[in-house]
Amino acid sequence: MKLLRSLTITFVLGASTVCAHAGNVLIVLSDSDRLDLKDGNVLETGFYLNELMQPVKALLDAGHDITFATPKGTAPSVDRTSIDKMYFGGDEAAMKASETRLSDLGLLSSEKSPVVSLARVEQVGYDHFDVVYVPGGHAPMQDLLVSSELGKLLTYFHENGKTTALACHGPIALLSTLADATGFVTKFETAGTAKAQSGWIYAGYRLTVFSNREEEMAKGLLGGGEMKFYPQDALTQAGGQFSQAEAPFAGHVVVDRELITGQNPASAPAVAQELLRRLK
Numbered sequence: 001m002k003l004l005r006s007l008t009i010t011f012v013l014g015a016s017t018v019c020a021h022a023g024n025v026l027i028v029l030s031d032s033d034r035l036d037l038k039d040g041n042v043l044e045t046g047f048y049l050n051e052l053m054q055p056v057k058a059l060l061d062a063g064h065d066i067t068f069a070t071p072k073g074t075a076p077s078v079d080r081t082s083i084d085k086m087y088f089g090g091d092e093a094a095m096k097a098s099e100t101r102l103s104d105l106g107l108l109s110s111e112k113s114p115v116v117s118l119a120r121v122e123q124v125g126y127d128h129f130d131v132v133y134v135p136g137g138h139a140p141m142q143d144l145l146v147s148s149e150l151g152k153l154l155t156y157f158h159e160n161g162k163t164t165a166l167a168c169h170g171p172i173a174l175l176s177t178l179a180d181a182t183g184f185v186t187k188f189e190t191a192g193t194a195k196a197q198s199g200w201i202y203a204g205y206r207l208t209v210f211s212n213r214e215e216e217m218a219k220g221l222l223g224g225g226e227m228k229f230y231p232q233d234a235l236t237q238a239g240g241q242f243s244q245a246e247a248p249f250a251g252h253v254v255v256d257r258e259l260i261t262g263q264n265p266a267s268a269p270a271v272a273q274e275l276l277r278r279l280k
Contacts, residue, residue, distance in 0.1 A: 021279075021280070022063050022064050022065055023064045023065070023130040023131065023279035024064070024065050024067070024128055024129045024130050025059055025064050025065065025066045025067070025129065025130065025131050025132075025133060025275070025279075026066075026067050026069060026121065026129040026131070026132045026133070027052070027055075027056070027066055027067070027068050027069070027132075027133050027134075027135070028069050028070070028118070028132060028133070028134050028144070028150060028153075028173070029047050029052070029068065029069070029070050029076040029115070029134075029135065029139075030046070030047065030070060030071075030076060030137070030139035030140050030142060030143050030144050031070045031071055031072045031074045031076070031143055032045075032046075032077075032139045032142040032143050033045065033046055033076075033077035033139070034139075034142060035138040035139065035141055035142050035227070036142065036228070037222065037225035037226055037227060037228065038225065038226045038227070038228055039225070039226070041222075041223070041224070041225035041226075042225075043138060043222055043223065043225060044079075044080075045077070045079045045137055045138040045139050045142075046076060046077030046078045046079045046080075046137050046139050047076055047077070047078055047079065047082075047135050047136070047137040047139060048078075048079055048082040048087065048135060048136055048137040048168060048265055048268075049078055049079070049082045049083050049087065049095070049098055049099070049102070050082065050087040050088055050095075050098065050265055050268055051082075051135035051136045051137065051167050051168055051170070051265055051268045052078075052102075052135045053098035053101060053102055054088075054098070054268045054269050054272055055133060055135070055167075055268060055269075055271060055272035055275060056101070056105075057097075057098070057101065057272075058269075058272040058273070058275075058276060059272065059275065059276070059279075062276055062279070064279060067114075067116065067121070067129070068105075068107060068113075068114055068115045068116070069115060069116050069117065069118055069120070069121050070115055070117065070118070071117065071118050071143060071144070071147045071149050071150060072117055073115055073116050073117030073118075073119075073120065074110075074113075074115070075107065075108055075109060075110050075113035075115055076107065076108065076113075076115065076139070077108065077139070078102070078108060078137075079137045079138070079139070081221055082137065082265070083095065083099065087265045087266075117149075118147070118149035118150060118153060119149060121153065122149070122152070122153070126153060126156045126157070126160075126162075127160075129162070130162065130163065130278075130279060131162065131163035131164070131165065131275055131278060131279065132153065132154070132157055132162070132163070132164050132165070133165045133166070133167075133271075133275065134165070134166040134167070134170035134171075134173050135166075135167050135168070135170055135268070136166075136167050136168025136169040136170040136210065136264075136265070137168070137169060138169055138227075139169075140169050140170050140172050140173050141169055141172050141227075141231065144170075144172065144173035144176060145172045145173055145175045145176055145181065145185055145234075146175070146176060146181045146182045146185055147173070147176050148176070148181075150173055150176045151176035151177045151178070151181060154173070154174065154176060154177050154201075155177050155201060157258065158177070158201045158202070158258065158259075159201075161257070161258050162258060163258055163260065163275065163278045164258055164259050164260065165259075165260035165261070165262075165271055165274070165275055166209075166260070166261050166262070167261070167262035167263075167264075167265075167267055167268050167271050168209070168210050168262065168263070168264050168265060168267070168268075169209065169210050169231055170209075170261075170262075171207060171208070171209040171231065171235060171261045172209065172231040172234065172235065174202050174207070174235065174238075174240070175234060175235070175238060177200065177201050177202065178197050178200055178238065179197050179198075179199060179200075180197060184197060184234075184238065185234070188228075188229045188233075188234050188237070189228040189229060192229065192233075193233075193237060194234075194237060194238075196237060196238055196239050197238070200238055200239050202238075202239065202240055202259065203238070203239030203240070204239060204240075204241060205240055205241065205256045205257070205259055206240075206241045206243055206254050206256040207235065207240045207241065207242065207243070207254055207256065207259060207261045208242065208243050208244055208252055208253070208254045208261045208262065208263040208267075209231045209232055209235055209242070209261065209263065210230075210231060210232070210263065210264055211232050211244045211248070211263060211264075212230050212232045212233065213244075213248050214248050214249060214263075214264060215227065215230045215232075217248055217249075232244075244263060245263055245264075249264055249265075249266055250264075250266060251263070251264070251266040251267045251269070251270055252264070252267055253267050253270045253271055253274060255274060260274050260275070260278075
């Protein structure tokens with residue numbers, strides 16, 4: 001029923017524009033509203049508003065259908081610090097429109113959220129979906145990077161050449177496809193490095209993620225805490241070929257085979273445009 005409700009909401013919100021070949025888009029978000037930092041500190045977090053809603057707007061306006069999922073099927077959380085017009089090019093009206101549309105979706109409601117679990121997505125069938133998108137915010141670094149359900153989904157998309165897009169901290173979720181994702185992440189958290197595991201499906205892929213220099217510049221958002229590790233280091237150590245924009249916080253998108261990655265919040269609109277191109 002939740003899947004049907006999700007698709008129904010999507011149809012109603014996107015009905016203003018009709019797409020001749022509507023695609024089915026799966027957006028995967030974190031179940032977590034927190035990120036555990038070093039020394040026992042905790043960061044309240046979630047997804048970034050613009051990284052979710054700018055692609056959602058573009059996809060719905062083009063007539064595509066969206067299903068929202070989290071590993072457990074619980075309602076996601078928005079990072080309150082991301083509700084800022086600076087992430088919308090200084091356009092407060094655009095920010096407020098995203099807030100309104102998010103509210104219309106009911107995504108954050110523990111009772112009305114259309115979000116389904118990844119187990120339910122598997123039951124429906126991965127082939128039902130044309131693309132998968134994972135937005136950022138710090139939350140993916142709490143659970144998506146070790147989610148076996150997400151690892152199974154991404155592996156299927158990889159093996160079948162199905163478009164896979166991730167933005168900002170979202171690309172950390174690619175680690176979920178490691179043979180022992182939990183072991184790799186635990187080692188990285190404790191030692192600051194980990195041995196690359198053989199057979200990683202994204203080894204050698206060109207990709208991007210929120211960079212180390214951006215992490216250092218954005219430390220103030222952590223409330224005095226410190227992350228256990230940075231995603232650039234983990235993805236590079238796992239075998240990815242990291243790329244970044246010349247200037248910090250400038251939009252930067254990398255496309256390699258089925259994989260689309262965006263570096264930071266400013267990259268979300270370009271990720272959305274690449275998704276639209278793939279869905280034609």
